[in-house]
Amino acid sequence: MTNALLSVAVLLFSMLSLAQAKTHTFNWTAGWDYRNVDGLMSRPVMTCNDQFPWPDITIDKGDRVQLYLTNGMNNTNTSLHFHGIFQNGSNSMDGVPFLTQCPIAPGSTMLYNFTVDDNVGTYWYHSHTDGQYEDGMKGLFIINDRENFPYDYDEELSLSVSEWYHDLVTDLTKSFLSVYNPTGAEPIPQNLIINNTMNLTWEVQPDTTYLLRIVNVGGFVSQYFWIEDHNMTVVEIDGITTEKNVTDMIYITVAQRYTVLVHTKNDTDQNFAIMQKFDDTMLDVIPKDLQLNATSYMVYNKSAPMPSQNYVDSLDNFLDDFYLQPYEKQAILGEPDHVITVDVVMDNLKNGVNYAFFNNITYTAPKVPTLMTVLSSGDQANNSEIYGTNTHTFILEKDEIVELVLNNQDTGTHPFHLHGHVFQTIQRDRTYDDALGEVPHSFDADDHPAFPEYPMRRDTLYVRPQSNFVVRFKADNPGVWFFHCHIEWHLLQGLGLVLVEDPFGIQETQSQQISANHLEVCKSCSVSTEGNAAANTEDLTDLTGQNVQHGTIPSGFTKKGIIAMTFSCFAGILGIITIAIYGMMDMEDATEKVIRDLRVDPEVLINEDEEEREINEDRHSTEKHQFLTKVKGYF
Numbered sequence: 227m228t229n230a231l232l233s234v235a236v237l238l239f240s241m242l243s244l245a246q247a248k249t250h251t252f253n254w255t256a257g258w259d260y261r262n263v264d265g266l267m268s269r270p271v272m273t274c275n276d277q278f279p280w281p282d283i284t285i286d287k288g289d290r291v292q293l294y295l296t297n298g299m300n301n302t303n304t305s306l307h308f309h310g311i312f313q314n315g316s317n318s319m320d321g322v323p324f325l326t327q328c329p330i331a332p333g334s335t336m337l338y339n340f341t342v343d344d345n346v347g348t349y350w351y352h353s354h355t356d357g358q359y360e361d362g363m364k365g366l367f368i369i370n371d372r373e374n375f376p377y378d379y380d381e382e383l384s385l386s387v388s389e390w391y392h393d394l395v396t397d398l399t400k401s402f403l404s405v406y407n408p409t410g411a412e413p414i415p416q417n418l419i420i421n422n423t424m425n426l427t428w429e430v431q432p433d434t435t436y437l438l439r440i441v442n443v444g445g446f447v448s449q450y451f452w453i454e455d456h457n458m459t460v461v462e463i464d465g466i467t468t469e470k471n472v473t474d475m476i477y478i479t480v481a482q483r484y485t486v487l488v489h490t491k492n493d494t495d496q497n498f499a500i501m502q503k504f505d506d507t508m509l510d511v512i513p514k515d516l517q518l519n520a521t522s523y524m525v526y527n528k529s530a531p532m533p534s535q536n537y538v539d540s541l542d543n544f545l546d547d548f549y550l551q552p553y554e555k556q557a558i559l560g561e562p563d564h565v566i567t568v569d570v571v572m573d574n575l576k577n578g579v580n581y582a583f584f585n586n587i588t589y590t591a592p593k594v595p596t597l598m599t600v601l602s603s604g605d606q607a608n609n610s611e612i613y614g615t616n617t618h619t620f621i622l623e624k625d626e627i628v629e630l631v632l633n634n635q636d637t638g639t640h641p642f643h644l645h646g647h648v649f650q651t652i653q654r655d656r657t658y659d660d661a662l663g664e665v666p667h668s669f670d671a672d673d674h675p676a677f678p679e680y681p682m683r684r685d686t687l688y689v690r691p692q693s694n695f696v697v698r699f700k701a702d703n704p705g706v707w708f709f710h711c712h713i714e715w716h717l718l719q720g721l722g723l724v725l726v727e728d729p730f731g732i733q734e735t736q737s738q739q740i741s742a743n744h745l746e747v748c749k750s751c752s753v754s755t756e757g758n759a760a761a762n763t764e765d766l767t768d769l770t771g772q773n774v775q776h777g778t779i780p781s782g783f784t785k786k787g788i789i790a791m792t793f794s795c796f797a798g799i800l801g802i803i804t805i806a807i808y809g810m811m812d813m814e815d816a817t818e819k820v821i822r823d824l825r826v827d828p829e830v831l832i833n834e835d836e837e838e839r840e841i842n843e844d845r846h847s848t849e850k851h852q853f854l855t856k857v858k859g860y861f
Contacts, residue, residue, distance in 0.1 A: 347485065349465060594753070611767060620724070649697035704731040
């Protein structure tokens with residue numbers, strides 16, 4: 227009887243929650259306009275309904291989002307990804323072109339329609355097309371669940387931080403992915419901005435606790451963030467509520483989110499600096515005019531002077547997120563059923579361009595979105611080959627424990643994001659500095675520190691230079707999920723792989739099917755919606771015509787190289803012989819030839835030479851006497 231009453235109570239509670247859930251409808255049109263974001267230069271930006279910046283979305287847990295996105299730009303495709311949203315049962319709403327959807331062509335409208343019932347906290351949305359969110363197509367996505375949030379606060383504020391370029395991403399990409407940039411040096415931004423401006427003013431009340439949501443919506447550089455003479459208590463990262471952890475500074479990579487509590491002072495006589503600083507170790511060059519710090523203002527008293535830049539003694543005291551504890555602890559997942567090990571390498575291909583690789587594969591989009599290949603492949607859906615040789619696709623079985631080992635062979639820091647999940651971070655090694663002669667250090671399963679009992683969880687994690695990390699998650703969310711570096715330049719270079727999770731479960735779920743609106747979007751951009759990666763529907767193992775990466779630069783000598791070198795050597799030897807023969811020839815003296823041709827008497831020329839020599843000697847003697855006389859005049 228008691229169990230029956232409990233079941234009825236749960237059912238009634240669920241019905242009440244559904245009754246209270248809201249549907250939020252948005253009608254957005256992406257376009258172009260000019261804005262001067264940093265006060266230094268007006269440039270084209272992507273607008274939403276002719277407005278900039280793009281609006282933030284704020285909903286409650288359990289609400290439904292219906293967002294109609296029309297591509298009003300006449301020169302580019304687009305898309306919209308809701309970063310960190312699990313999209314459980316709605317994989318086609320994840321917003322990644324050629325993974326879960328077709329690109330939205332100019333003039334087309336796509337409906338993003340999903341319910342948020344398993345996420346709370348701080349998220350964001352952005353275009354997932356060709357790095358274009360650096361041109362402004364992005365905003366925050368906040369999911370409230372105030373009744374279940376364990377910490378008290380009085381007011382809240384969201385701060386989006388990022389770098390800012392004066393040039394369009396498309397223009398920067400042309401020079402970045404170029405034979406003239408063989409080292410893959412990333413474009414250097416011109417400024418740091420906060421809430422799409424510089425020198426932000428935040429007016430605060432004394433003795434007040436603020437919930438501050440800090441989101442790095444940039445596409446490249448990590449930042450150090452601190453508030454002068456105020457500490458911050460971290461209470462959430464990437465949508466995961468944490469135990470309180472007090473710090474003076476955070477280090478936030480692109481795509482990461484930190485939510486902190488800041489309690490203001492009682493005294494209102496002074497204002498304080500809010501500081502951002504580039505992680506300049508990520509910049510290949512530092513231009514002389516680049517300001518590495520940006521200052522905004524925490525204002526207690528508008529009549530008091532604004533603070534100058536605030537400097538710290540060290541940047542080494544920031545919070546290490548590896549040691550954060552989730553508020554709702556989850557024991558470390560058991561031994562993995564599936565281990566994926568990838569090495570990160572940056573290198574050049576045959577076309578001379580620098581690319582990024584997981585295990586020598588640079589992600590190259592298929593001709594059919596991978597989710598649609600899953601849905602149209604029947605009993606071959608669990609064959610990774612049909613998804614293409616350059617999509618780097620792994621098949622995950624339902625509910626298996628997956629361990630992903632990432633070894634960074636590169637000398638830079640990389641933030642990696644997993645769609646559809648948060649993961650447990652069970653290992654992250656220190657930096658191995660090539661400047662000190664250290665070499666890349668791969669994870670050793672037989673020799674590593676003890677894994678934490680209750681690991682930190684998040685959806686975006688950075689790996690240190692020449693270092694490694696290990697994460698685990700449970701494959702409990704059927705879908706096609708992207709794992710990639712969130713530095714947009716590196717994603718453009720191909721630093722991504724694909725996880726096809728429970729493909730037969732995807733096929734069997736009605737909510738995972740492609741909507742009529744989505745099929746129209748595909749039709750408008752002439753993208754196939756059936757078949758393998760090469761759009762072959764007859765033989766799914768036949769990948770003829772698929773998109774592939776450029777060939778590798780051959781090591782050693784090829785046949786063409788040997789032939790070219792042979793002829794070069796032959797030509798060089800022939801040239802040396804020609805010069806030697808020419809030098810040994812009995813060439814007639816040019817002076818003798820002139821004398822003969824002009825029929826001049828040689829005796830006359832000799833007498834003229836002697837007279838000219840005597841004149842020059844007299845002139846030199848006179849000039850020397852004048853010079854000595856002038857010098858003596860100075861003493």
